[in-house]
Amino acid sequence: MADGTQVVQERGELSGRMGTTEGSEGAFIEVDGVEKVFDVRRRKGLLRRERHQVRAVDSISFTVARGEMVGYIGPNGAGKSTTIKMLTGILTPSGGRLRVAGIDPSRERTRLAHRIGVVFGQRTTLWWDLPLIDSYKLMHRMYRIPDARYRENLARLVELLDLGDLLEVPVRQLSLGQRMRGDIAAALLHDPEVLYLDEPTIGLDVVSKTRVREFLRQVNAERATTVLLTTHDLQDIEQVCSRVMVIDHGRLVYDGALAGLHEVGEGERTLVVDLEREFPPVEVPAPARVVRVDGPRQWVAFPASEPAAGLVTRIAERYPLVDLSVREPDIEAVIAQMYAERAGRAPTQSS
Ligand SMILES: Nc1ncnc2c1ncn2[C@@H]1O[C@H](COP(=O)(O)OP(=O)(O)OP(=O)(O)O)[C@@H](O)[C@H]1O
Numbered sequence: 001m002a003d004g005t006q007v008v009q010e011r012g013e014l015s016g017r018m019g020t021t022e023g024s025e026g027a028f029i030e031v032d033g034v035e036k037v038f039d040v041r042r043r044k045g046l047l048r049r050e051r052h053q054v055r056a057v058d059s060i061s062f063t064v065a066r067g068e069m070v071g072y073i074g075p076n077g078a079g080k081s082t083t084i085k086m087l088t089g090i091l092t093p094s095g096g097r098l099r100v101a102g103i104d105p106s107r108e109r110t111r112l113a114h115r116i117g118v119v120f121g122q123r124t125t126l127w128w129d130l131p132l133i134d135s136y137k138l139m140h141r142m143y144r145i146p147d148a149r150y151r152e153n154l155a156r157l158v159e160l161l162d163l164g165d166l167l168e169v170p171v172r173q174l175s176l177g178q179r180m181r182g183d184i185a186a187a188l189l190h191d192p193e194v195l196y197l198d199e200p201t202i203g204l205d206v207v208s209k210t211r212v213r214e215f216l217r218q219v220n221a222e223r224a225t226t227v228l229l230t231t232h233d234l235q236d237i238e239q240v241c242s243r244v245m246v247i248d249h250g251r252l253v254y255d256g257a258l259a260g261l262h263e264v265g266e267g268e269r270t271l272v273v274d275l276e277r278e279f280p281p282v283e284v285p286a287p288a289r290v291v292r293v294d295g296p297r298q299w300v301a302f303p304a305s306e307p308a309a310g311l312v313t314r315i316a317e318r319y320p321l322v323d324l325s326v327r328e329p330d331i332e333a334v335i336a337q338m339y340a341e342r343a344g345r346a347p348t349q350s351s
Helices: 080-088 109-113 132-142 147-160 176-188 206-223 234-240 258-266 309-318 330-342
Strands: 027-044 048-065 069-073 095-100 116-120 194-198 226-230 243-248 251-256 268-275 289-294 297-303 321-327
Touching (some): 027 080, 048 080, 048 226, 048 243, 069 206, 080 116, 116 176, 132 176, 147 176, 176 206, 194 206, 206 226, 206 234, 226 234, 234 258
Parallel strands (some): 069 226, 069 243, 116 194
Antiparallel strands (some): 027 095, 243 251, 289 297
16 A cells, blocks of 8 residues: 555454645644434325434544645545535534634634635536626625735636636526536635545546646646545546545545555455354455454455455365355445546446
8 A cells, every 4th residue: 555545444444644735723724523414304105204314424623734636536425515515504414523723614614715725517607698707706705805805816717717717708608618617716706725526527628638638737736725626527636736635425435645556456355254242353264354254254355356265165064154245345345347438448338
């Protein structure tokens, strides 16, 4: 494993310690044991409704230092947007502690709004029927940006994002890539210290993607803006971020350098065995190893490329085996899929 990485082998268990962030004193974003549980009512039959809970974010902890550019990835429904919404104050956590620039987002959302910028790739914060420049003028007032600062920032953003010819065009007439550049400029007009980007390159062509990535690097270099980037496109991460966090089923399963993800991507499967009673960790041939023991249940990680049969036989010969199951490497599969798409191979499943 590369230095400075933290991989969670089994959900909830950490092995290793990340070294990419400052301690919580120097941290700009602090997330400590944060969770978000949604109460959902599901229809059951014609009249009955059943209540149940969705644990969208399950006790995650991380810190982000000022000026860091961090990718936040994971499969659909993993909890990325929920995390971002809690960081902006749109959602209140069900538990844990969260601070951005020392501010509790859900309690002081308005105060925080002056210090953060948000870009949602699938939605626009711009006024649909107005020319682009009018949205910026409205933001100038909403955020009470000093006039000189506004003019200076607008000029710089228009130059960097090549928006000069688009300022008088109504937003609805802009192409997706143009609109995205317009949205990114809108998010940065008030000089936010942190920028959250949720799928900023979704649907963009290669040229527009490159432009957005270059711009993010530039703005980070110029202003030390902290960037938290959610994406399904690993090239966004490769070209923009020095660090990546992977969330799966609401849990942080990886936090470290992108290079380390390749190792995770190669993948392991987990054999879960139920024995008749408690035993010390079962003896298995390397590289297989016991990663967790809970009463009579044990979890054995082994290379995804190898069949489970040999391992099962070996355990069954030596221990009173009652039941077993094999867990597929969820997140690894997702990452492998992303890399396959990146390499131009046909994806194995549609997203
Ligand atoms: N308002 C809500 N009410 C109930 N459940 C919700 C709500 N918002 C999100 N969820 C659930 O929480 C889980 C995490 O959703 P979230 O949108 O954070 O995932 P995501 O990682 O952003 O996914 P995607 O990549 O598809 O955008 C999902 O199971 C989702 O259905």
